[in-house]
Amino acid sequence: MMLLIMSLNVVAIGELLWDYLPSGKRLGGAPSNFIYHCSKAGSKAFLLSAVGKDKLGNDAISQMKEKNIDSNYIQINDKRTSTVEIKISDGGVPTYNILDDVAWDYIQINKENKILINKADILYFGTLAQRNSYSKRTITKLLSGFKNKKLVVYDLNLRKNYYSKKIIFDSIHNSNILKLNLEELKILTNLKISVKETKEKQLEYLLKKFDLKLIALTMGEKGSMLVTKSEISYLPAIDVKIIDTVGAGDAFTASAVISFANGINLNQIHHKAVEIASFVCSKNGGMPNYN
Numbered sequence: 001m002m003l004l005i006m007s008l009n010v011v012a013i014g015e016l017l018w019d020y021l022p023s024g025k026r027l028g029g030a031p032s033n034f035i036y037h038c039s040k041a042g043s044k045a046f047l048l049s050a051v052g053k054d055k056l057g058n059d060a061i062s063q064m065k066e067k068n069i070d071s072n073y074i075q076i077n078d079k080r081t082s083t084v085e086i087k088i089s090d091g092g093v094p095t096y097n098i099l100d101d102v103a104w105d106y107i108q109i110n111k112e113n114k115i116l117i118n119k120a121d122i123l124y125f126g127t128l129a130q131r132n133s134y135s136k137r138t139i140t141k142l143l144s145g146f147k148n149k150k151l152v153v154y155d156l157n158l159r160k161n162y163y164s165k166k167i168i169f170d171s172i173h174n175s176n177i178l179k180l181n182l183e184e185l186k187i188l189t190n191l192k193i194s195v196k197e198t199k200e201k202q203l204e205y206l207l208k209k210f211d212l213k214l215i216a217l218t219m220g221e222k223g224s225m226l227v228t229k230s231e232i233s234y235l236p237a238i239d240v241k242i243i244d245t246v247g248a249g250d251a252f253t254a255s256a257v258i259s260f261a262n263g264i265n266l267n268q269i270h271h272k273a274v275e276i277a278s279f280v281c282s283k284n285g286g287m288p289n290y291n
Helices: 030-040 055-066 111-119 133-143 165-173 182-190 199-210 248-261 266-281
Strands: 009-013 017-021 024-028 044-052 074-077 082-088 094-098 122-126 151-155 177-181 214-218 224-227 232-235
Touching: 009 030, 009 111, 009 133, 017 055, 024 030, 024 055, 030 044, 030 122, 030 151, 030 248, 044 055, 044 111, 055 074, 111 133, 122 133, 122 248, 151 248, 165 199, 177 182, 177 248, 182 199, 182 214, 199 214, 199 224, 214 248, 224 266, 232 266, 248 266
Parallel strands: 009 044, 009 122, 017 082, 044 074, 122 151, 151 177, 177 214
Antiparallel strands: 017 024, 082 094, 214 224, 224 232
C-alpha cells in the first residue's frame, strides 16, 4: 500500500494495549498503531510504552516484535497491561471503555530513552498517555525543546475526560504537526484554543498561533484536510466497505507524516494517506496485515 521511501527513525510514546473488539482481541493504542504503519512505510520504528508482568504484556511484546517494531523500549512494571473494550456501531464507528491505572500510565525516563529520543527524526505523542501525572511528566521532559530540531507529531486523540485545556495547549505548543478530527476541532473551539470560524480559518489560525508545519484533519465520511502555511488540500473519503474505523486515523497520520518528512508534495501526501486509511477501514483492528 505504501511506497518505500527514505528510512527514518520514528519514536512513538504512549499506550500499548489490547483492543477487545466484537471480532476478537487485537493489539492497539494510537501510538502503537501509528508506529506500526510507519514501519510498514519503511521506517525504523520504536515504541516507548509499558506493559504489566502478565500474559497480556508478554503477548503484546511478542506481537510487536513480530510486526518489526523495536520492543527494547517497552517497559515492564507492576501495573496491569491495558485493555480496552470497543463497541462498533452499524456504521463502523467505535466507542471505547478504557481502564484506569494501567502499565502505560507509568512510563519511566531513563538514559536509554533519552538517547533514543535524541536519535529520532520523528517523535509522536498524544493526549491519552498524559492522563496520569507520571507518564505526563515523562513525555513532557523527553519531548520539550525538540520542536525546532525534529518533526514532533501531536495526535489530539481525546478520550472521555482524559484531557484538560492546559495539557492540550502545552502539547500543541511543543509540537509542529497536529492531528485531530472534526469533533476535536469543536472541542478546541469550546476551550477557546481555536476560534469560531470556518474549518479552513480555524486550521490557519492554529498554524499561525502555534507555528505548526502541518495540520491533518480527518472528518470521517466527510473526507479529510491537510493544511500547511502555503497550501490546503481537501479530499473526499474513498467509498469502501467499512468493517471498523479503529486505527484508520492513526494510519492516515503515519502515512502523511512519513511522506511530509520526505518532502513529497501535499497532494500526493494526501492521496496516499487517504488510501491507507481506507484500507484500514476495510479490515478488523488498527494493525491489519498488508498482504
